[in-house]
Amino acid sequence: DRAMGIFTSGGDAQGMNPAVRAIVRMGIYLGCTVYFIHEGYQGLVDGGHSIRQATWASVSGISEDGGTIIGSARCKDFRERPGRLRAAKNLIEHGINNIVCIGGDGSLTGANLFREEWSSLLKELVETNQVKQEDAETYSYLNIVGLVGSIDNDFCGTDMTIGADSALHRIMEAIDCIATTATSHQRCFILEVMGRHCGYLALVTALGSDADWVFMPEAPPEPGWEDQLCNKLKNTRETGQRLNIIVLAEGAIDCEHRPIKSDDVRELISKRLKYDTRITILGHVQRGGCPSAFDRLLGTRMGAEAVLALMEATPTSKPVVIALSGNQTVRVPLMRCVEKTLAVAQAMQAKRFKEAQELRGRSF
Numbered sequence: 001d002r003a004m005g006i007f008t009s010g011g012d013a014q015g016m017n018p019a020v021r022a023i024v025r026m027g028i029y030l031g032c033t034v035y036f037i038h039e040g041y042q043g044l045v046d047g048g049h050s051i052r053q054a055t056w057a058s059v060s061g062i063s064e065d066g067g068t069i070i071g072s073a074r075c076k077d078f079r080e081r082p083g084r085l086r087a088a089k090n091l092i093e094h095g096i097n098n099i100v101c102i103g104g105d106g107s108l109t110g111a112n113l114f115r116e117e118w119s120s121l122l123k124e125l126v127e128t129n130q131v132k133q134e135d136a137e138t139y140s141y142l143n144i145v146g147l148v149g150s151i152d153n154d155f156c157g158t159d160m161t162i163g164a165d166s167a168l169h170r171i172m173e174a175i176d177c178i179a180t181t182a183t184s185h186q187r188c189f190i191l192e193v194m195g196r197h198c199g200y201l202a203l204v205t206a207l208g209s210d211a212d213w214v215f216m217p218e219a220p221p222e223p224g225w226e227d228q229l230c231n232k233l234k235n236t237r238e239t240g241q242r243l244n245i246i247v248l249a250e251g252a253i254d255c256e257h258r259p260i261k262s263d264d265v266r267e268l269i270s271k272r273l274k275y276d277t278r279i280t281i282l283g284h285v286q287r288g289g290c291p292s293a294f295d296r297l298l299g300t301r302m303g304a305e306a307v308l309a310l311m312e313a314t315p316t317s318k319p320v321v322i323a324l325s326g327n328q329t330v331r332v333p334l335m336r337c338v339e340k341t342l343a344v345a346q347a348m349q350a351k352r353f354k355e356a357q358e359l360r361g362r363s364f
């Protein structure tokens with residue numbers, strides 16, 4: 001007889017739909033009324049048609065679809081208390097005090113704040129006659145479970161985030177395609193991949209594609225890298241290699257925090273080595289297409305576990321994130337993971353790159 005709401009927030013990721021499907025079906029199986037909250041926090045703030053009951057059939061055949069069928073958005077209103085007050089009122093109106101948030105670290109930080117404020121939001125809603133005292137007592141606490149949907153694999157606490165594996169597949173396919181044409185024409189290709197703060201996609205695809213060089217934010221190259229890079233490329237050509245692949249994360253920086261841009265690397269190679277050097281920026285292709293088998297299964301397992309965690313939550317339970325540890329789905333404290341993820345960003349900002357790598361390393 002419990003009601004639960006689910007929403008997807010922040011950037012979309014392949015594998016969100018299998019998670020939505022598993023949450024809806026596990027929820028219904030356990031006797032809950034499940035609601036879709038459309039367009040992330042915006043739907044929570046707007047209420048009305050944005051909050052709609054899910055049925056068993058409404059999630060039929062969605063596992064193979066990329067993106068998220070319930071929409072995702074970034075929402076300014078939810079960052080301010082008046083927006084969160086409207087969100088709380090909308091939840092109470094639907095009798096919902098269990099929510100699953102599927103999003104990145106920003107979305108999960110917002111969810112945690114919402115939960116912490118819940119009592120004071122209810123108090124204000126009662127005082128301003130927007131919610132009845134008895135309803136405030138019935139829904140006196142808010143249970144939250146988070147799932148991390150992010151192609152970047154940038155969240156500490158889980159081995160993999162939903163969407164990262166599919167993005168790896170997209171990138172590897174692209175590199176394979178580029179490699180054939182690069183070989184024919186003896187070209188050098190710079191492939192720019194997503195990852196503003198996290199080099200996971202760049203590192204893994206560079207390893208998997210036998211790339212010559214990788215630029216990633218957590219491991220800026222040593223001063224003098226320009227000479228090292230050119231020497232390396234020259235040596236490989238001299239041993240008979242007909243192509244060069246360089247993978248560059250969009251957030252790549254040097255030791256002084258200056259961005260390393262694809263254009264600069266191309267200019268360096270073209271000028272010094274006179275190689276025909278091209279840039280391919282994959283962009284949103286990496287977020288698109290069907291989820292991989294791994295992401296379908298990950299979303300499904302995490303979604304089912306999220307519902308179990310919600311059902312077992314008590315008024316004093318701390319919010320959790322469903323994470324992958326080895327091959328197990330586990331529950332980890334939401335705020336500790338968010339704090340650790342922020343600590344990585346701070347370490348990088350302060351040029352403590354070793355520390356950032358170590359903190360990140362534990363999440364991979």
Ligand code: ATP
Binds near residue numbers: 011041107150
């Ligand atoms: P991605 O990894 O794709 O960027 P994300 O969840 O980190 O995903 P954000 O844009 O940071 O994306 O956050 C998504 C939404 O979550 C924001 O638009 C906002 O509505 C809410 N949010 C983020 N941070 C906070 C916060 N500190 N307080 C309240 N709400 C927040």
